Amino acid sequence: MPRYAMAIDTRKCVGCNDCVAACKTENNIPLGYTRDWITEEVHGAFPTLQLEIRSERCNHCDDPPCVSCCPTGASHIHDRGGVVLVDHDKCIGCKACIAACPYNARYVHPDGYVDKCTFCIHRVEEGLDPACVAVCPTHCMHFGDLDDPESDVSRLLASRPFHALIPEAGTKPCIFYLT
Amino acid sequence: MVQISRRRFLKIGAGTIAAGSALRNAARLTEPARAAAESGVRTVPTFCNVCFWECGAIASVRDGKLWKIEGNPLDPLSHGRLCPRGTGGIGAHFDPDRLRAPLVRTSERGEEKWRAVTWDEALNFVAEKMQKIRNDYGPESFAFFTHSLGGRFLRHTLRAYGVNNIAEPSFAQCRGPRDVGFTLTYGDDVSSPERTDIENAQCIVLIGSHLGENMHNTQVQEFAHAVGRGASIIVADPRFSVAASKAKFYLPIKPGTDIALLLAWMNVIVREDLYDKEYVGKYGFGFDQFAQIIQPYTPEWAYPETGIEPEAIRATAREMARYRPATLVHPGRHSSWYGDDAQRSRAIALLNALLGSWGRKGGLWVPASMSITDYPYPPYPEPRRPAADNPGNRYPFADESVSNGLREATITGRPYPIKGWMVYSTNLMNSLPNQPETIRAIQNLDLLVVVDTIPSEIAGWADVVLPESIYLERHDELHTGPFKQPYIALRQPVVDPPADQKPNWWIAKTLAEKLGLGAYYPWKDIEEYLAWRVKSSGYSYEQLKRDGVILGPKQPIYFEDGAPVTFNTPSKKIEFYSVQLQRAGFDPVPQYTRPDEGPPGSYRLLYGRAPMHSFSRTQTNPLLMDLMSENSIWLNGNEAARLGLKSGDYVRLRNQDGVLSDRVAVKATQRIRPDCVYMVHGFGHTSQGLRSALHKGASDTQLLTRYKVDPLMGGTGLHVNFVTIEPEV
């Protein structure tokens, strides 16, 4: 059983938003909504500064509060790769998952259901990378199987320092930021 | 003068309803019944046109609807990955504000009141007016402003008509100073896409060049790769750019003092004997004179000018020397900053020469090219008068037309009257500084024709607006690039235009026929022309249609591998000391002049690029606007606090000439010096037709009423304006 994750190299990322654009076209996201976004964090005072730029999205947590709180089972863990998905037909738009997600990764689609990143599972099942990973001009994003020690993701996490977002929420996020 | 033009701008507002309704009527009349029969996914290779980089791409259509566009893996520019503008480029097809039918003006110029007409009526009107200008004044009195590949056919038609005044603002308002500075030094410029070997550089020096925000696809890909493999990055910029955040050395330089820094770097490298002696000895001319002239320019001398500590200057100079010749001092692209820009670019060229990096791996490679046969057209008529942009060779080293010179000729009528303009794909209101001067020039015209995809500000001043189909809906001229490996690429239609828009080649050919110049278009349609050129060059048009790109033969691109070593300068060497500059009365070795200070309490206005927009032409693309819908004004956080401002507060900027900007949000940040402010170019639209972008953010160009002309080549230095900040109440 694979366990899908991403390792994103913040040293290479330039914050260009190509990942956001590619997600929008690949997944036909309505204007004004998004499944991924760029965050910039600045530390220090001019001119001694550090800037971390991150491409963020659903963390496809191992212990996802959005799944446990869902009253209909629409929010679920996919049987392949541990990807957290929303079954649009089962979703009643109650927004409990939106409140539960510490990463603000979900939004209500204008058609009434909750939507978010799927790790482009439709592409992954065809052997492709998610659209955001495949488009990135800086090659800063890596997608792969945490359970496969030979995967790009596993090798990078074994060899480089990294951090995840809001680990204290205890959701066991699966997006890792290489520093 | 400024006030008069302000009123003209306000007048543009009066046309809202008229402009809107003409556009909508045109839509109703011409929207074709679209076949909904197509199902499934099909892909079409083509190349992008959101910027001039022109990356190879593959577009996908799903169930008859444009779905997405991705990089073409065969393409040496994109390597299968487009930049965000390229990825979002499909939004241009769906842009609700795009031009839909030819428009003829029905009211005062600039009021944006239109009548939608047929192509026949529009082109007859244009042809008649052009004939009259030719009869009354001669064909030289018609000028063409253009940008990028798409203007080639219109250029052909106009050359056939007799036009010799053809200017690209990308010269005098952008890359020209750089190209001239390098040509004076090496006898050749850095071409486009630039010959920068970022891929192999061990040390990369960026002077104001904000790669990563400035999204030249191949360069950004190679830059990120260089960061990943630990290349040493040196960034000099008044702003802590994204690139600066990747740098080993960040030098927060005072704006306008780059030449002082460059001289000090060269001083250290020469004084400490760190330069490439063999290379300089073999290829250099006038090194001893050069070395003597730069002797006084020590880091201690440069410190009070630049604000960069002498030790930091020394450390970075040594760092560059340590990795030479694989040290690339990036020539930049948009380089018209302070009016001494050709000399600054020459200093950059000379620093590269000291490091031996021109023609070397990790420096600046020698472009490889493939020859593609030109179509055999009849010869163009000989112009009877020299071009009007540079009378008396006032700018002796301008090797392309000076767009602001052409504007000036249109205003003054000297050396002869300019009575007609055709403007293709460049929003002159936002590409030329000092908008009132552009308006004055327009008022002297008998005809202003604008060919564009959107109702840009310059279209708002036109007599006739011709709607071009976007790049995903048309064929275009072949794209042949000298590059690391040469290539030829094909643009071909992916989907139909949504209304009555036409490709540039059709507009150019039909206009030529109406002008009685049909003999210049012996081919029936564009594919006949393209196939002829490709086949005559020994390549397969079928393969090009299928693959989108054909690579030419690999050639050596470094001197050490046998690339040709030619310096097309007077001395046939790299000119450390330039006799031709000295003879023309200019500094033979670049010299520093201290930049003018602004009025007390003002900030120098700097501008640049964002990765998701191209110039002022993408702000109605709904997908790109979704990524960035307005610009902001970067202001040092301490200054913001002093002014009682925080991020998100709206302000207006007033420049030294009293011009007040649209409202714009403050970005209070530590990432910029306290003596300047910064904004992304292209926002703050005022054309009523650009409904989704109207007054979103502020326009830097509106505030660039002052410009400083480069005496070598006529370029307009634009970083010479100052603003104060007025809170919005």
Ligand code: SF4
């Ligand atoms: S750099 Fe971006 S916008 Fe320019 S041609 Fe390439 S993909 Fe298109």
